[in-house]
Amino acid sequence: MLHLKRQLPYRPTERMNVVSYPIRDIVMEAKREEAKGKKMIYLNIGDPPQYGFEPFKVIADRVKSALDENWKGYAPSEGDEEFRKTVAKIEKCRPEDVFAVAGLTEGIDFFFHSFIGFGEKVLLPNPVYPLYLSKAKQFEGESVFYRHDEEGQIDVANLAKKIEGAKAMVIINPNNPLGSVYSEKNLSEVVKLCAEYDVPIFYDGSYDQLILEGKQVDFRKVARDKIPFMYGSSLSKDFSYTGARLGWVTFHGDKWSEVKNAFFLLCNQRLSVNWEYQKAAAAAMVHPSFPAYIADMKAKLIERRDTFVRMARKLPLSFPVPKGAFYAFMKIETSKWRKDVQFVRAALKEGGVFVPGSGFGRQEDGVYFRSTFLPEPHIIEEAFAKIKRIL
Numbered sequence: 426m427l428h429l430k431r432q433l434p435y436r437p438t439e440r441m442n443v444v445s446y447p448i449r450d451i452v453m454e455a456k457r458e459e460a461k462g463k464k465m466i467y468l469n470i471g472d473p474p475q476y477g478f479e480p481f482k483v484i485a486d487r488v489k490s491a492l493d494e495n496w497k498g499y500a501p502s503e504g505d506e507e508f509r510k511t512v513a514k515i516e517k518c519r520p521e522d523v524f525a526v527a528g529l530t531e532g533i534d535f536f537f538h539s540f541i542g543f544g545e546k547v548l549l550p551n552p553v554y555p556l557y558l559s560k561a562k563q564f565e566g567e568s569v570f571y572r573h574d575e576e577g578q579i580d581v582a583n584l585a586k587k588i589e590g591a592k593a594m595v596i597i598n599p600n601n602p603l604g605s606v607y608s609e610k611n612l613s614e615v616v617k618l619c620a621e622y623d624v625p626i627f628y629d630g631s632y633d634q635l636i637l638e639g640k641q642v643d644f645r646k647v648a649r650d651k652i653p654f655m656y657g658s659s660l661s662k663d664f665s666y667t668g669a670r671l672g673w674v675t676f677h678g679d680k681w682s683e684v685k686n687a688f689f690l691l692c693n694q695r696l697s698v699n700w701e702y703q704k705a706a707a708a709a710m711v712h713p714s715f716p717a718y719i720a721d722m723k724a725k726l727i728e729r730r731d732t733f734v735r736m737a738r739k740l741p742l743s744f745p746v747p748k749g750a751f752y753a754f755m756k757i758e759t760s761k762w763r764k765d766v767q768f769v770r771a772a773l774k775e776g777g778v779f780v781p782g783s784g785f786g787r788q789e790d791g792v793y794f795r796s797t798f799l800p801e802p803h804i805i806e807e808a809f810a811k812i813k814r815i816l
């Protein structure tokens with residue numbers, strides 16, 4: 426008889442040591458508090474429908490009609506033709522430069538997988554949306570961080586010291602978690618520097634339409650013909666349809682042909698994203714009622730942001746006032762808290778769910794946490810009453 430030496434419990438691979446997503450990791454602890462009967466206010470995640478923002482209705486209508494059409498098999502790996510044509514028109518590129526992805530999350534994964542090799546330097550903002558940190562580690566790139574100035578603009582002098590030898594630079598605009606919106610002047614200076622050092626840009630435009638103050642700058646216009654770049658966005662934030670899991674990545678400039686082939690292989694490997702949301706996105710992106718939808722969303726966000734800022738200013742907290750997206754990155758200005766994780770745990774016990782600043786790669790110069798201001802004003806007020814007790 427064969428006696429196998431069994432190992433229990435089974436162990437995950439070493440690779441898993443670098444996989445993390447602090448925005449959701451905190452939820453397990455919050456659910457434990459909730460199970461004890463505590464009312465929790467979740468300010469950890471940027472999920473508009475959770476806070477009463479209805480997705481752009483054209484999408485669901487078109488999904489329903491597409492279900493009655495004959496879209497039953499796999500879609501083309503790189504995306505539905507109609508979808509790619511529509512995105513190409515908006516982005517002023519060719520349909521063959523457009524790739525459909527399962528949320529920009531998959532686009533970010535493909536960017537690292539196809540372009541950032543072992544030990545290669547990728548310039549990331551600090552603080553940064555956590556997925557970039559995790560992906561850089563998984564693909565064994567070297568993360569190098571650039572800073573922002575007091576106005577929340579990219580600190581070009583700081584960037585200039587770090588740019589040499591970088592394989593690519595990531596820009597998130599409007600920025601998560603800072604809420605910065607970069608000016609045309611700032612973006613032009615960054616593009617000029619990148620062109621000088623031949624560093625292409627991965628531009629994350631997830632919050633493109635959600636500019637609450639200032640002018641919307643079209644990065645594609647600023648960068649076109651100056652530096653090759655990739656541009657990504659999705660239905661998640663601008664259309665409030667996080668559950669659709671549909672995004673797109675476009676390639677601009679003439680140096681990408683081999684990377685595009687690599688993207689194509691990655692798309693092939695996962696077969697396709699679903700037809701219906703691609704059909705719906707193609708209808709939604711060019712729909713005449715979209716500007717009114719965005720105007721309404723922005724008006725709500727401004728009201729909520731203003732409530733958030735008013736409440737936060739009563740407490741020992743400092744932060745750049747968010748000008749875009751729907752987050753604020755808060756620094757705790759009291760010596761009571763020395764570790765962000767301890768603060769976040771204490772906030773959990775009070776019923777407020779936040780993400781520690783270290784999850785965004787920021788901890789060396791203070792204690793930080795990120796909050797969304799998506800909920801209605803009275804919920805934001807309730808949340809601040811909770812953290813007031815521990816600050």
Ligand SMILES: Cc1ncc(COP(=O)(O)O)c(C=O)c1O
Pocket residue numbers: 471527528529530531554597601629631658659660661667671672
């Ligand atoms: C800056 C940024 N990029 C990308 C994503 C991924 O979004 P999705 O996969 O839903 O398109 C998010 C989600 O919060 C984000 O904040």
